[in-house]
Amino acid sequence: xxxxxxxxxGAWLLAGARLPSPFPAAPAPGPGEPADGRSSGSPPDPAAxxxxxxxxxxxxxxxxxxxxxxxxxxxxxxxxxxxxxxxGDLRLLEEVNAPESPAAxxxxxxxxxxxxxxxxxxxxxxxxxxxxxxxxxxxxxxxLAVSVAPSAHQERDARGALVAEAGAGAEERLRLVLVPVDGxxxxxxxLPGSPLRG
Numbered sequence: 001x002x003x004x005x006x007x008x009x010g011a012w013l014l015a016g017a018r019l020p021s022p023f024p025a026a027p028a029p030g031p032g033e034p035a036d037g038r039s040s041g042s043p044p045d046p047a048a049x050x051x052x053x054x055x056x057x058x059x060x061x062x063x064x065x066x067x068x069x070x071x072x073x074x075x076x077x078x079x080x081x082x083x084x085x086x087x088g089d090l091r092l093l094e095e096v097n098a099p100e101s102p103a104a105x106x107x108x109x110x111x112x113x114x115x116x117x118x119x120x121x122x123x124x125x126x127x128x129x130x131x132x133x134x135x136x137x138x139x140x141x142x143x144l145a146v147s148v149a150p151s152a153h154q155e156r157d158a159r160g161a162l163v164a165e166a167g168a169g170a171e172e173r174l175r176l177v178l179v180p181v182d183g184x185x186x187x188x189x190x191l192p193g194s195p196l197r198g
Contacts, residue, residue: 057092064077071133077185085124093108096187103188122154144175145193153165175191
């Protein structure tokens with residue numbers, strides 16, 4: 001069972017930022033039931049160890065990812081990240097975050113938990129709005145001030161059984177630091193938000 005705190009309102013994680021938990025807390029085990037949710041005599045679920053089939057990235061997401069405009073690219077990055085968690089193809093996260101960045105480390109921890117359990121987040125997405133370029137952008141990075149909110153979603157195991165449900169999360173304001181990697185924008189870091197210009 002998963003009980004994770006994600007660092008991008010909706011499940012973008014970052015050390016140092018407090019964000020809501022799109023992974024709902026697992027229900028408490030019943031009497032005589034181990035904390036991992038299996039009955040005491042049940043073997044591990046072999047389906048959980050099977051890697052997910054590669055997900056097909058829709059053309060509209062690919063177009064956003066290739067945009068030179070960071071405000072457009074971040075929408076593609078958000079949607080690609082959602083696809084990774086929905087499909088279980090966690091390799092897609094490598095195309096979302098800059099290598100060896102705080103964002104990559106945080107997503108790596110979440111990905112490891114999902115990969116180990118074989119769980120996916122059905123219906124999960126991060127809704128971005130009010131995307132603006134922040135004043136602390138520079139020549140080698142762009143900082144975007146955004147409002148973000150996680151959608152309602154379900155956590156399902158490798159057999160498709162419902163594990164837990166979460167309602168839509170509250171909107172949060174964050175700053176997303178984007179850097180160019182191989183000619184495309186990637187997420188490097190998520191910082192606490194500052195008020196957006198009205």
